[in-house]
Amino acid sequence: MEEKVGVALIGCGYWGINYLRVFNELPQSHAVVVCDARQERLQEIHRRFPDIQCTTDIDTALQTKGVTAAVICTPATTHYAVAQRCIAARKHILVEKPITTEVSDAEELITLAQRHRLQLMVGHIFLFNPAIEKVKEYITRGDVGKVYYLYARRTNMGPIRQDVNALWDLAPHDVSIFNYLLDATPSWVSAVGARVLGNQREDVGFISLGYKADTVCHIHVSWADADKVREVVVVGSNKRVVFNDFNPLERVRVFDKGVSLIEPETATFGEYQLQVRDGDIISPRVDVSEPLKNQCAHFIECIQTGRSPRTDAWAGRDVVRVMTAIDRSLRDYGTPVVVQEEEKFDVRSDSFTASALR
Numbered sequence: 001m002e003e004k005v006g007v008a009l010i011g012c013g014y015w016g017i018n019y020l021r022v023f024n025e026l027p028q029s030h031a032v033v034v035c036d037a038r039q040e041r042l043q044e045i046h047r048r049f050p051d052i053q054c055t056t057d058i059d060t061a062l063q064t065k066g067v068t069a070a071v072i073c074t075p076a077t078t079h080y081a082v083a084q085r086c087i088a089a090r091k092h093i094l095v096e097k098p099i100t101t102e103v104s105d106a107e108e109l110i111t112l113a114q115r116h117r118l119q120l121m122v123g124h125i126f127l128f129n130p131a132i133e134k135v136k137e138y139i140t141r142g143d144v145g146k147v148y149y150l151y152a153r154r155t156n157m158g159p160i161r162q163d164v165n166a167l168w169d170l171a172p173h174d175v176s177i178f179n180y181l182l183d184a185t186p187s188w189v190s191a192v193g194a195r196v197l198g199n200q201r202e203d204v205g206f207i208s209l210g211y212k213a214d215t216v217c218h219i220h221v222s223w224a225d226a227d228k229v230r231e232v233v234v235v236g237s238n239k240r241v242v243f244n245d246f247n248p249l250e251r252v253r254v255f256d257k258g259v260s261l262i263e264p265e266t267a268t269f270g271e272y273q274l275q276v277r278d279g280d281i282i283s284p285r286v287d288v289s290e291p292l293k294n295q296c297a298h299f300i301e302c303i304q305t306g307r308s309p310r311t312d313a314w315a316g317r318d319v320v321r322v323m324t325a326i327d328r329s330l331r332d333y334g335t336p337v338v339v340q341e342e343e344k345f346d347v348r349s350d351s352f353t354a355s356a357l358r
Contacts, residue, residue, distance in 0.1 A: 005300050006032040006066035008091070010058060010082055011074035012045055014159075015096070019071050020049065022296045029300045035061035058082065062089035069119075069303060072096060075163040080105040083120075087112045092119040094299045097172045099316030101164070103324055103340070106317040113313065119302050121309035122316030124176040128294035130287040131243050131251035135234060136181055138241050138254065145238030145258060150178055151218040152232045155225035165201035167193060167330065168323060170221040175209075175322050176315065177232055184212050185318050185339065191326045192334040196224050207326055210336075250283040 007023045009016055012034050023031045033053040034045050042054040055061050062070060062085065069092040072082050080100040086093050087109070099122045100106045113120035126132050138144050152174040161169045179185050186209040193202030207219040230245035240255040256279030295311075302309045321340050329337040 005029045005068045005303055008032060008061045008064060008067045008070045009034045010061065010070055010072050010086070012036045012041060013073065016071075016073035017045070018292055019073060019296065020045070020052070022290070022293050023071075024049070026293065026297055026300060028304065029296070032066050033061045033064040058085055059089070062086060062091055068092060069094065069299070075161070076168060077101055077163045080109065083109050084112070087116060087118060087120075090116060090118065092299075092303050094121045094123060094296070095316075096123040097125075097176070097316065098122075098168065098320050098323060099313060100320055101168070101323075103317060103321050106313065106320050110313045110317065119299070119309060120313040121299050121302065122311045122313060122319075123295060124173070124311040124315065124319070125291050125295050126173055126177050127180050127311055128298065129245070129291040130289055130294075131245070132177060132180070132232070134252045134284060134286050135232070135241050135243050138239065139181055139234065139236075143239055143254075144234060144236030144241060146236055147182070147213075147215050148235045148237065149216045149218070150181065150232065150234050151220075152177070153220045153229045154231075155220065155222040156228040157226055158223050160197070160199065160203065160223050161201075165193065165205070166203045166221050166223045167191065167205040167207065167326060169223075171205065171207055171219050171326065172319050172323060174219045174221075174232065175319050176311070178209065178211070178217050179315070179318060179322075181234065182211050182215060186211050186217070186322060188336050188338050189322060189325045189329055190334050190336045191329040193330050202330065205330070209322070251286050252284055254282050254284060256280045256282070 005028060007029055009019055009031060012020060020031050020034065023029045031052055033055060034042065035055050035058055036042055037056055039056065045052065046054050053064060070086040072079055072086065072093060072095040074082055076098055079095050083093055083095055100109065109120060139147060154170045154174060188210045189207060191205060191207045193205035195202055197203045203223040205221045209217040211217065228246065232243040234241040236258060238258045240257060242253045244251060298310060325337045325339045329335055
């Protein structure tokens with residue numbers, strides 16, 4: 001048996017406490033210490049988990065005996081600074097999405113983590129959801145046919161963040177899902193938003209993204225919609241696949257329906273050049289497991305084996321690159337913005353050289 005990985009949890013809000021529970025449930029890990037700026041929160045943690053140490057000081061948490069890894073669950077704008085301190089303390093890192101709010105900051109963290117041979121993983125939790133993996137299977141096997149477009153809705157009445165807008169809060173989930181399903185990153189984006197609640201930041205947003213092979217995607221996010229929705233839809237020439245995270249019985253539904261062009265020589269009139277197929281609707285079997293526990297178990301495995309995480313820092317950097325392009329489009333009232341070209345990383349020199357990967 002390998003020694004358990006000791007974890008320091010940096011930030012323990014409404015979501016962070018789930019990490020605390022999961023790392024104590026996994027057989028190969030245990031939570032050692034919790035760091036949070038709010039003393040009253042630490043008192044609550046100590047009441048519920050009396051064996052876990054508590055502190056308001058990050059460095060004290062990272063220097064606690066038995067700590068091998070750190071989980072960063074603080075506001076997005078603090079991720080870069082907190083991750084720097086974790087790397088300085090030589091701790092493996094699992095950081096909540098987004099990895100940072102600036103591309104250059106993400107790249108610097110990658111350089112530092114690689115230099116010190118530390119794992120740097122990003123919490124894109126939906127890529128550890130068995131239902132999303134099932135959707136990926138349908139695309140990979142070719143069952144969907146040609147992927148025409150994808151769209152996602154992520155709406156609810158809050159919770160309203162104080163450090164980022166609704167697009168930065170919610171859309172990284174769907175950008176990471178689209179990138180995973182399509183094995184690509186978008187070449188352009190367009191975004192508009194509004195401050196319908198009178199906030200200083202956009203609380204509703206509509207995003208369009210252009211991927212390879214003329215595949216387009218759309219994301220709708222909102223903190224002001226009473227309909228709580230977590231949905232991703234893939235529309236292809238053969239099938240339409242729907243992921244609904246709030247349907248416990250049918251998280252994935254597959255509609256054996258599609259519209260495709262038929263060969264020109266078989267068509268007599270222009271209006272008959274599209275072939276419509278209307279088939280069955282099925283609900284495939286989806287494994288039942290907790291995505292957060294899958295993600296944390298993967299993180300521990302990567303620490304123990306040295307394998308590269310599924311949601312590594314490069315994938316996290318790619319999402320930040322898309323989000324910063326969305327920011328630029330948002331400021332320009334929806335003007336399409338080209339996503340920055342891919343960059344090559346030279347491990348030997350720890351430097352980045354701008355050159356498109358074609």
